Amino acid sequence: xxxxLWLHPxxxxxxxxxxxxxxxxxxxxxxxxxxxxxAFGAVLWMPKGVFGVFPFLEWDLTFGRVDRLSxxxxxxxxxxxxxxxxxxxxVENPFEMAAxxxxxxxxxxVIFAGDFLVLFLFxxxxxxxxxxxxWFRRRPESLGAGFRFxxxxxxxxxxxxxxxxxxxxxxxxxxxxxxxxxRPTLPVYLILxxxxxxAAVPPLHAWLPDxxxxxxxxxxxxxxxxxxxxxxxxxxxxxxxxxxxxPLGVVMALYGVVYAVLENDARRLLAYHIISQVGYMxxxxxxxxxxxxxxxxxxxxxxxLYKGLLFMGVGSVLYMTGKSRFxxxxxxxxxxxxxxxFTLIGGLSISAFPLFSGFxxxxxxxxxxxxxxLYWAAFLLTLASAGTxxxxxxxxxxxxxxxxxxxxxxxxxxxxxxPLHMQLAMGIAAFLCIFIGVYTPYLYDMxxxxxxxxxxxxxxxxxxxxxxxxxxxxxFIFLKKLTPEALIxxxxxWFYRMGxxxxxxGAGKGMDYLSTRAQQYLGEALPRxxxxxFQSGPARLSLLLIRPLWYLTGVTVKGPDGVEKRFTDTFNxxxxxxxxxxxxxxIMLMVLLFFIT
Amino acid sequence: MxxxxxxxxxxxxxxxIQVCCVILALLVGFDALxxxxxxxxxxxxxxxxxxxxxxxxxxxxxxxxxxxxxxLGITRQExxxxx
Numbered sequence: 128x129x130x131x132l133w134l135h136p137x138x139x140x141x142x143x144x145x146x147x148x149x150x151x152x153x154x155x156x157x158x159x160x161x162x163x164x165x166a167f168g169a170v171l172w173m174p175k176g177v178f179g180v181f182p183f184l185e186w187d188l189t190f191g192r193v194d195r196l197s198x199x200x201x202x203x204x205x206x207x208x209x210x211x212x213x214x215x216x217x218v219e220n221p222f223e224m225a226a227x228x229x230x231x232x233x234x235x236x237v238i239f240a241g242d243f244l245v246l247f248l249f250x251x252x253x254x255x256x257x258x259x260x261x262w263f264r265r266r267p268e269s270l271g272a273g274f275r276f277x278x279x280x281x282x283x284x285x286x287x288x289x290x291x292x293x294x295x296x297x298x299x300x301x302x303x304x305x306x307x308x309x310r311p312t313l314p315v316y317l318i319l320x321x322x323x324x325x326a327a328v329p330p331l332h333a334w335l336p337d338x339x340x341x342x343x344x345x346x347x348x349x350x351x352x353x354x355x356x357x358x359x360x361x362x363x364x365x366x367x368x369x370x371x372x373x374p375l376g377v378v379m380a381l382y383g384v385v386y387a388v389l390e391n392d393a394r395r396l397l398a399y400h401i402i403s404q405v406g407y408m409x410x411x412x413x414x415x416x417x418x419x420x421x422x423x424x425x426x427x428x429x430x431x432l433y434k435g436l437l438f439m440g441v442g443s444v445l446y447m448t449g450k451s452r453f454x455x456x457x458x459x460x461x462x463x464x465x466x467x468x469f470t471l472i473g474g475l476s477i478s479a480f481p482l483f484s485g486f487x488x489x490x491x492x493x494x495x496x497x498x499x500x501l502y503w504a505a506f507l508l509t510l511a512s513a514g515t516x517x518x519x520x521x522x523x524x525x526x527x528x529x530x531x532x533x534x535x536x537x538x539x540x541x542x543x544x545x546p547l548h549m550q551l552a553m554g555i556a557a558f559l560c561i562f563i564g565v566y567t568p569y570l571y572d573m574x575x576x577x578x579x580x581x582x583x584x585x586x587x588x589x590x591x592x593x594x595x596x597x598x599x600x601x602x603f604i605f606l607k608k609l610t611p612e613a614l615i616x617x618x619x620x621w622f623y624r625m626g627x628x629x630x631x632x633g634a635g636k637g638m639d640y641l642s643t644r645a646q647q648y649l650g651e652a653l654p655r656x657x658x659x660x661f662q663s664g665p666a667r668l669s670l671l672l673i674r675p676l677w678y679l680t681g682v683t684v685k686g687p688d689g690v691e692k693r694f695t696d697t698f699n700x701x702x703x704x705x706x707x708x709x710x711x712x713x714i715m716l717m718v719l720l721f722f723i724t
Numbered sequence: 725m726x727x728x729x730x731x732x733x734x735x736x737x738x739x740x741i742q743v744c745c746v747i748l749a750l751l752v753g754f755d756a757l758x759x760x761x762x763x764x765x766x767x768x769x770x771x772x773x774x775x776x777x778x779x780x781x782x783x784x785x786x787x788x789x790x791x792x793x794x795x796l797g798i799t800r801q802e803x804x805x806x807x
Contacts (some may be wrong), residue, residue, distance in 0.1 A: 586762075586764065597779035
């Protein structure tokens with residue numbers, strides 16, 4: 128009976144989130160820790176198979192498709208939920224943690240979803256809960272960033288839904304499994320767009336640095352782990368081997384690196400490096416071999432931990448000092464030494480230093496690229512990894528903890544190592560980063576496919592050490608070039624941040640122009656011309672007919688004594704003119720009437 | 725303890741730099757003389773110090789291309805969106 132019982136870990140988190148605001152006093156913090164631990168336990172003891180199938184209208188909705196691919200993601204996400212909750216233990220606002228849990232539950236819902244309807248449901252839960260992690264920072268900027276985040280994701284969700292509906296219409300199947308990536312149709316592309324928006328593939332990526340840079344200290348720790356990695360899972364499940372993902376992934380890897388050079392805000396820099404790192408995973412999914420998918424999963428696993436660690440390290444500086452820009456920080460090693468060490472471990476892990484987690488995960492994807500003879504992709508990904516070390520491994524630690532001291536007296540006084548629970552959370556993440564790097568079976572045994580990889584060969588270690596250490600040499604030689612400046616860089620969000628302004632300005636000016644011109648032509652010139660036309664039109668028309676006759680008879684036509692002048696004078700004076708004008712008008716009206724009806 | 729170690733190294737910065745240079749030289753030397761290159765993916769990697777050069781050139785390319793890119797009008801004053 129117990130074996131048949133399947134409890135969705137997302138349900139545990141959602142129930143926890145519902146009860147959280149009711150839990151008060153000394154039970155609050157134990158309850159905070161208990162709920163994610165229970166969710167993690169539910170994943171640990173979860174049997175494989177298909178569970179939670181509910182009939183709904185004409186469909187069977189599957190909430191629990193459990194296999195190796197979903198389990199590895201669920202494992203690391205619930206683990207990260209424990210670490211993130213521990214890190215955010217100081218948060219007094221119960222709704223912030225509740226939003227974070229519902230957000231994680233959304234991710235888990237997507238991961239265990241067996242069909243597109245359930246997937247879409249939880250996809251939206253993620254967007255609508257994580258936005259609160261931005262809003263709860265309660266700055267005017269956060270409000271704007273949150274709304275932009277929500278609008279972009281709502282648009283992405285609509286595209287995804289359109290794809291799902293069209294796919295169902297075409298195939299009659301709602302099941303979420305590998306789509307036809309060799310002959311993709313419109314619905315497949317629409318679903319792909321929905322997925323890669325969440326994976327932050329340029330040009331659909333700008334929501335990420337925009338929102339993560341504005342999120343709360345602990346909110347950013349959650350956000351950096353779930354949205355993009357859930358998208359990586361969805362891509363690995365539905366789009367393995369879709370070749371367009373290889374160039375997209377490589378572009379992501381390089382794009383993040385370029386923007387990281389220009390970035391002055393440490394958390395936005397880390398956000399750009401999420402784009403870069405998720406690029407490896409997207410490229411891995413595109414390569415699509417068993418080894419590459421294993422690599423994408425392994426890298427997502429390692430990434431959640433080291434990126435969480437980095438956001439915790441930099442977040443602790445923000446939490447203690449209120450600053451996250453390099454131009455407000457510097458020289459803090461003596462004030463926050465532990466935060467420095469933890470961040471450095473995160474930095475070495477993301478840079479794929481031997482004995483750290485990135486080394487055993489990132490290299491699987493690069494190796495899969497080389498194995499598939501995709502040399503350009505493999506070399507460019509290696510180039511991007513030099514950039515990763517340059518920024519996250521060197522620039523972030525150097526310009527916060529060393530370098531020029533830009534701290535004001537107030538910042539310097541406030542800078543101390545963060546509270547114990549934050550250090551503990553960082554310690555656990557740092558330990559796991561090293562543990563994964565040292566003891567490879569821990570991660571490798573969890574991967575979905577049987578394809579094996581051995582990272583610790585003499586060649587690979589020497590290769591990596593040369594790349595990394597000579598990148599470091601370049602960093603110290605060109606240190607002056609890398610000195611952060613108090614600037615921001617424009618990104619694709621410009622289009623929807625300034626697009627509105629440009630539209631308003633354009634619409635205003637355009638309307639002004641249109642109204643002046645309308646007044647000029649429709650209000651003044653046209654009536655004047657019509658007036659002239661109806662006054663002298665009949666005379667002129669008659670002249671047109673009669674003039675050739677005059678020429679034939681030989682009378683003087685032009686001049687003051689000419690017959691033409693006399694004719695027009697008579698025409699203008701005579702009652703006949705009025706009559707003829709009336710007749711003429713009636714004819715015109717009838718013609719108009721004819722055309723209208 | 726961490727602070728002591730950092731200050732110990734900072735006080736001997738010249739020696740630290742020397743040691744680092746020696747490590748870099750040893751690494752390239754190992755690559756040139758001892759390393760079995762059976763696992764190389766492409767022919768270019770048989771050149772000694774290929775990955776060292778690759779790492780250094782990557783670093784330089786990334787710094788200069790990004791800075792150039794930023795100068796194209798991508799970097800703006802911080803109050804750009806508030807104006």
